[in-house]
Amino acid sequence: MRELIGTLLIGITLGSIYSLMALALVLVWRSTRVINFAQAGQAILTTYIAYEIINRTGVFWLAILFAVVAGALLGAGIEYFLMRTLFRHADEGPVAAIAPVIATLGLLGIIRSVVGMIWGNEFRSIAPPVSTTGFVFNGQPLPFSMLNLVVIIGAAIVMIIFSFIFQKTDLGLSLRASAFQPEIARLAGIRVGPIRTIGWVFAGAAGAFAGVLVTPNDILSPNSLDVLLVFGFVAAVIGGLESLPGAVVGGLALGIGVALITNYISTVLVFPSVFIVLILSLILRPNGLIGSKRVRIA
Amino acid sequence: MHKLSTKKAFIAYALFGWALVLVADRVSELRVYQGATIAILTLAIASIILLTGYSGQVSLGHGAFLAIGAYGAAIAQSYWGSPFWFTFLIAILVSAAFGFILGFAAGRLSGPYIAGTTLALAVGLPTLANQFAFLGGETGLVYDAGSPPARFGEEFTLYKWFFWIAALVVLISIFLLRNLLNSRFGRNWKALRANPTAAALAGVNVASSKILAFTISAGVAGLAGALLGMISIVAPSAFPLSLSFTIITGAVLAGVTSLLGSMLGAVVLVVVPEIADAIAHRLGDSEKISTNLPGFIVSALLILTVLFSPNGPAEAMRKRREAHAKH
Numbered sequence: 001m002r003e004l005i006g007t008l009l010i011g012i013t014l015g016s017i018y019s020l021m022a023l024a025l026v027l028v029w030r031s032t033r034v035i036n037f038a039q040a041g042q043a044i045l046t047t048y049i050a051y052e053i054i055n056r057t058g059v060f061w062l063a064i065l066f067a068v069v070a071g072a073l074l075g076a077g078i079e080y081f082l083m084r085t086l087f088r089h090a091d092e093g094p095v096a097a098i099a100p101v102i103a104t105l106g107l108l109g110i111i112r113s114v115v116g117m118i119w120g121n122e123f124r125s126i127a128p129p130v131s132t133t134g135f136v137f138n139g140q141p142l143p144f145s146m147l148n149l150v151v152i153i154g155a156a157i158v159m160i161i162f163s164f165i166f167q168k169t170d171l172g173l174s175l176r177a178s179a180f181q182p183e184i185a186r187l188a189g190i191r192v193g194p195i196r197t198i199g200w201v202f203a204g205a206a207g208a209f210a211g212v213l214v215t216p217n218d219i220l221s222p223n224s225l226d227v228l229l230v231f232g233f234v235a236a237v238i239g240g241l242e243s244l245p246g247a248v249v250g251g252l253a254l255g256i257g258v259a260l261i262t263n264y265i266s267t268v269l270v271f272p273s274v275f276i277v278l279i280l281s282l283i284l285r286p287n288g289l290i291g292s293k294r295v296r297i298a
Numbered sequence: 299m300h301k302l303s304t305k306k307a308f309i310a311y312a313l314f315g316w317a318l319v320l321v322a323d324r325v326s327e328l329r330v331y332q333g334a335t336i337a338i339l340t341l342a343i344a345s346i347i348l349l350t351g352y353s354g355q356v357s358l359g360h361g362a363f364l365a366i367g368a369y370g371a372a373i374a375q376s377y378w379g380s381p382f383w384f385t386f387l388i389a390i391l392v393s394a395a396f397g398f399i400l401g402f403a404a405g406r407l408s409g410p411y412i413a414g415t416t417l418a419l420a421v422g423l424p425t426l427a428n429q430f431a432f433l434g435g436e437t438g439l440v441y442d443a444g445s446p447p448a449r450f451g452e453e454f455t456l457y458k459w460f461f462w463i464a465a466l467v468v469l470i471s472i473f474l475l476r477n478l479l480n481s482r483f484g485r486n487w488k489a490l491r492a493n494p495t496a497a498a499l500a501g502v503n504v505a506s507s508k509i510l511a512f513t514i515s516a517g518v519a520g521l522a523g524a525l526l527g528m529i530s531i532v533a534p535s536a537f538p539l540s541l542s543f544t545i546i547t548g549a550v551l552a553g554v555t556s557l558l559g560s561m562l563g564a565v566v567l568v569v570v571p572e573i574a575d576a577i578a579h580r581l582g583d584s585e586k587i588s589t590n591l592p593g594f595i596v597s598a599l600l601i602l603t604v605l606f607s608p609n610g611p612a613e614a615m616r617k618r619r620e621a622h623a624k625h
Contacts, residue, residue: 035410037358037417085605098356099604101413102550105358106604109543109597116590222590226539227425230418237411268429271422278418279403282411 002140007263008256009144015255016155020210021232022239022247023162024203028075029241030179031199032083034100040229041111042078042204043211044222046071048119050212051126051220060129064154067208075204078107079197116222123224128216151213158209159248162202166244175199179242231258234278238285304477311473318465327457331529332568334461337468338525339564343548344475344557345518351554352484353511354491355404356413359420360519361542367393367520368527368537369427372439377432382444386467389524390517397516401509420542424534438533441524460529467525471518476557478514487511540593547600553609570595 021039028036049070050063057063086103130150134141166172177185178195186192210232211225218224235254239246254274261270302310322330342364349355370392371385380388400419404412427433446459478484486507489497498504523537530536548567552559571592578588 029410033410035414037413082601082605089605089608098350098409098413099608101356101358101410102546102604103601105543105546106597106600109540109593110601113590113594113597117586117594120586121589223539226421230421233414233418237414241410268426271425275418275422278415282407282415283403 002137002142003263005137006134006142006144007259009142009148010263011256011259012252013144013148013151013255014258015235015252016152017210017214017228017251018231018235018255019248019251020155020158020206020213021228022235022251023159023244024207024210025232025236026239026241026244026247027199027203027206029236031175031196031203032079032100034083034104035233036104036203037101037229038078038104038107038111039203039207039232040223040225041108041115042071042074043207043228044225045074045111045115046204046208047126047211047215047220047225048115051119051124051215054126064209064212067212068205071204071206071208071211072201073204075200075202075207076197078204079200082107083196083200084193112222119222121222124220126212126215126220132217147216151217154209154213158206162206162244165202171198231274234274234281237278238281307476308473311469315465315469319462322458322461322465327455330455330457330461334457334464334525334529336561336564336568337461337464338522338529339545339548339567340561341468341471341525342519342522342545343552343560343563344472345515345522346545346549347552347554347557347560348475348479348487348518349511349515350549351556352479352487352491353508353515354487355508355512356409357416357512357515358413358546359416359418359539359542360515360545361537361539362416362419362423363393363397363516363519364523364526364541364545365423365427365534365537366396366516367523368441368532369433369439370520371524372441372527372532373432375442376440382442385441386521386524389520391520393520393523394513394517397519398509398513400516401512404508404512417542420539424537424539427534434533436533436535438531438536441527441532443528457529464525464529467521471521472557472560475518479557483507483510540596543593543600544596547596547603550600550603550608555609566599567596570599 021043024039024043025035028034028039046067050067053063053066054060082103083100086100089099128147130146132145132147134143134145136142164172166176174185174190174195175198177188177190178192179199182192185195210228214228215224231254232251235251236247237250238253239248239250254277257277258270258274261273318333322333325333342360345363346357346360349357349360367389371389374380374385374388375382400416403415407415427438428435433439443460443463445456446454446462450459479487486497486502489500489502490504490507494504497507526536544567548560548563550563551566552563574591574595575588578584578591581587
């Protein structure tokens, strides 16, 4: 029982981080119809910025703040300077159709090599801001620590803020309208261009937050967030890629699944299982667990 | 542009191969090694050209198929003791089998989903090698082409032997691919890429054509992977995510639709690290810069190409010529 509770709590911790990454991917997908593979790059750059701030000031919370702001700005910059140029040059042909995806891939490569040039490729670590020893439950320690609790609370706060913005504000309404039908949104007087950029801003902030939250439990290197990107993508696909609640549910389900497999079967099977879940959910539930009825095209 | 007949093309390939052998005799060891790399990358890029340029599907993780091919070949050699030439066949078959499975899923999806799925495969697969003991972990598996036959003489180095094998295998494969792409299958794929609905109405079986393209492309990539394993090592570090990016960059630079362009793309990919080395040397030989500069240049080339001539420089020049001719 104690073991199961511990595993579930670890699963929720992992799941919150996957959810944040999935949210970042879904936000960009809704605004620009591109899967932003550069998200891993954006997050790694902001995580290194956080690392640098922690080293200089020792204040973890300040580092998170800076990373999130940097992530938001970076997202805006990429949308404004790269994506807009790309869509202006839209062209016929086999590559033109996949040009945005290829461009995000190129961007991932560029950011990663720039990070490598500045900080080097060796492994580093971020000291956790709070205790990593497990809580005691019925006199026995759980694998679940204060750090994990902080991760869950942090992710929950971001999700509450997002759902408030999307459900209760005019900005959220514009974001939802432009995602649903850009043409009609434009006719209704929404300036779709800036709204797109805001989608990237939110995504950049969420990705940056995920990067800083995951790293104290892990190592930091120019490609240490690749796996997070993949798990975020799988979570987003489970959730249907369109829906923000879907991304959160997908992330949590994936996190709990990963924790259960790691604890009760074998770490070796984590990746193959995740890959099988991805393929199965693509084939069997192409609209996601709680996705819309629209067929997945484009 | 008229197409050469199969017979003439065969003669052209044979002459080109002969020229390569002559050149390989006269250049330094390093150049021979680079020549082998170019040949292998040409084949890897050709597999993307078949997949993306012809059947219109995307794979961001073709490095995974190279890895599968290489591991398949190495396992065939070290565990089953199969003769070296036969391991190439194993590499093709194993990788094609994986390609079939993935193509089966991919046939039902489009664009972003298959892009993400293939990327997931490329990220996750190398980590698997670390976790299963029979895959040899970080150090990988032994995969040995053997030493060159004694009758070639003392002068005949191992790298030259690698180059001969790579060049021969790649020339034969590209020749076969060329014939395949000029056949009914190639035309079906092109029709599929241009307009799936019209292709289906014209009697092309969309699902099976797409799966076939994925399977063959994966098989070709697997063969390239076995060759890559031969000249380097069969270990996770030989098949990083950046390998997939590199291959895609080569294909995009090559213009994705021309098999001939794949060699051009491969040459660029081999020249870039040389240039990067020279620049890093100028900048004072910092290790951080010299290890990351090649990746930076390749990625920058990729972005610049999709921004300014997404269908490749050759296509852009052709368009400009046509526009010029109109005036």
